[in-house]
Amino acid sequence: MKVNDSSQEQKWVRTKVVAEDHVIIPKIELENANADAFLESYVSDLTTIPLDTSKPLWEVHLLDLKTSDAQNVVVLKINHSVGDGMSLMSLVHACTRKTSNHEELPSLPNENRLSSKSMAGYSRLIWMVMLVWNTLCDALKFIATTMFLKDTDTPIKGDFRLSKSKRMCLVHRTVDLEDIKFIKNAMKMTVNDVLLGVAQAALSEYLERRYEVQDLANMMAKGSKCKWGNWIGYMLFPLSLALHDDPLEHLRRVKSIIHRKKNSLEALLTFTSTKILIKMLGVVRAASLTSRTISNTTMSFSNLVGPTEEVSLYGHPITYIAPSAYGHPHALTMHFQSYMNKMTISLTVDPTAICDPHQLCDDLEESLRSIKAAVQERNATQ
Template identity: 45%
Template sequence: MREEKHISKMKGRMAKEEEEEEPLSPMARVFQSPEIDYCAVTIMGFKTKIRPDVVLDALRHNVSKHPRFSAKLSENGAKWIEAQVNVEDHVVVPYINQEEIGEDGQGFVDDYISRLTTIPLDRSRPLWDMHILNVKTSDAEAVGVIRSHHSLGDGMSLISLMLACTHKTSDPDTFSNAIPSLKRRKTAPHGLKNKSWFLRSIFTIGSATRLIWNTIVDMLLLLATLLFLKDTKTPLKGDADVGTNPKRFYHRTINLDDIKLIKNAMNMNFRVGYVSKVSHVYILFLEKQGKKIEEEDGALASYKNHLPRRLRFRSGCTVNLRSDIGFKPLADMMVKNSKCRWGNYFSFIILPFSIGLQNDPLVYLKISKSTMARKKNSYHAALVYLIIKIVLKVLGAKVAARIFNRPVMNTTTCVSNVIGPMEEISFRGHPVAYIAPSSYGHPQALLVHYISYAGKMTISLAVDPTVIPDPHKICDEMEKSLKAMKAALSERGLL
């Protein structure tokens, strides 16, 4: 079959270069250290019941032959060791009593996935598994849950593997690599080329100065966060041991066109739109929680702003370090020195949120646009990756993991996004209704992931229920925030 040839071609290229390439990327070494146990979870809803025999056959022909999914970690975690994969050991089809579940299929799925976060992957074999839940939920006829250790690859890598194993629903004979290949933008002021040599030189010197200054400031703030600077304790901030607690996952699907309207009206990219909406939602959620606490304590709740004063609230935001940020065929991603290579080639930046109630929801868009523009004009993300790489070689994976994990622990949340298929996809005749990627193991009580799929946007939340018992309210606030921003733009004729 075509996908089998695709995987075989990829593995052949990988085998030729195996002796030359580094066994694990620096971030993969960090993720498999004893200090960190991050796992990626991809929840996929299907429009039909899942046939386990079809899934097993597909996995035997492609995923089990992937160089990373058919290898286990060495005892010291420094390299991959090729292993014989018995697909049946990696696919779980639990017995489900439909009468006991009744109409609460979504509740069963949520409880099942939450229990998975307490069960570590077996390190004596390849670090992945798949769970087939033939339970009807609010937006799917069945649910597939794929767990993979984060050392296998980042979100972009895992999406590329998913595309290699699926087909377009509209054309079953065509692979679903319907994601545009993107390159990083190189921005310059309009009309600068037409200016004199002197003005171009002034601009170049000014840009370089700002870049150096922003990088110095960012690295000093990162050092402070690593040593002592912690976010304010809020209803969204977990304690130090939150990483080992069970997690629960929620998702909400919205129309991608609504995001595009706001993006185009405000002349910003998608990530700025996500960040601004998230900051608006956090503020609304914290304000309501503050009001609730005041009312429960018997305090007067007549003030409009119930937010704590001098609130420090920051979020980690993942940054793709590949020079080619678009998707490539899986075989090309596995080639050494590829500009869009498989693995964990990402870093993070720390985004400070301006916590304060605004009458105009568009203010959050403007603040986020300014903040993201400032963060782009810095080498913060690249230097973090370089520092981790140096520490890994000099002091080992354990120390590098602590350095990576400490800033995550001292911030409140994390935001990540990945581009998904533009058209509806199917896995061996099973049309996919939604894709909801997430992860667990992080020392934070709330993670937010975004993925686009077939004209829609899925927002995935991973939460610690002991800290955030009602995460559906965050999703509600996200929809309200989107409507408020659209209404504000419409009133001003910007749509």
């Protein structure tokens, strides 16, 4: 756990963990209440209750609650200082076993990373020049974002100054992973590219309900091998919020930007610079600078890979995994988590900025359907 030493600097110290202090089993009396609504309310209420700093910063909530997705629910509440998304999900995976064989750990998809030598159309020298140039441009933009450059104001941006005291709303929706893979293969993209395209299309549809279409256009014209702990690098991604007759245009734009971002060391650079700032300025000042950067952007996006087969937690088969995060200055955070043949979309929203998160979930589903239909139509005419 973390404590303050004599100089008031925080440091990690070993402590004895008493499991009973971290496991919470609430008494649930639903009567005629909706179980799904109760779960959303319960998890959202947790965002207003800080973790007890006198003990390790994690809790396990066991809910004897039958929802539309599962027979029971386990809620893990873990402070981000314990680890980043990859390491925490690796911890969850390590606690599970294959349902088909309780002695085996979960299987994760293999990663096929392309080396610089296999990049079509690039010589190694040109690739190195592009890498340096893209990294320099991204670094300058990141510095500008920290100092003064802000995203265009939209209804989903929220007021970061009030984020710590706000009750955040957490919702999720599960879609078919095979639909995403179908689009990925047809468009020669990655799953992450498809998800970004779907998110961009859905946000465009969602914001169109709050702005006239032309006003929105004018507004935008203006403006586990993973290591344990927090190994976080940031990538600033410009979403183009606009309505297109061809939904595949969202994918093309995303693919173009991602292609350039992959030839940049932006994530590594931001991770390294954060580590240097922590050593030079201390955790508090470094966190303040990071918060300033985040507050000048609109939303967070994360995509995590999960087991390809059904896994069980102490003999209980898991039906879905829905990670999320709160406490940072964003009114909207999107997490995508794959598991078996499903993809769960988790949204953490500020209800004062996004009062209808289920509508945004509907838009995400509809955007995926429309993009899939457009791909099928394109394939049929080729």
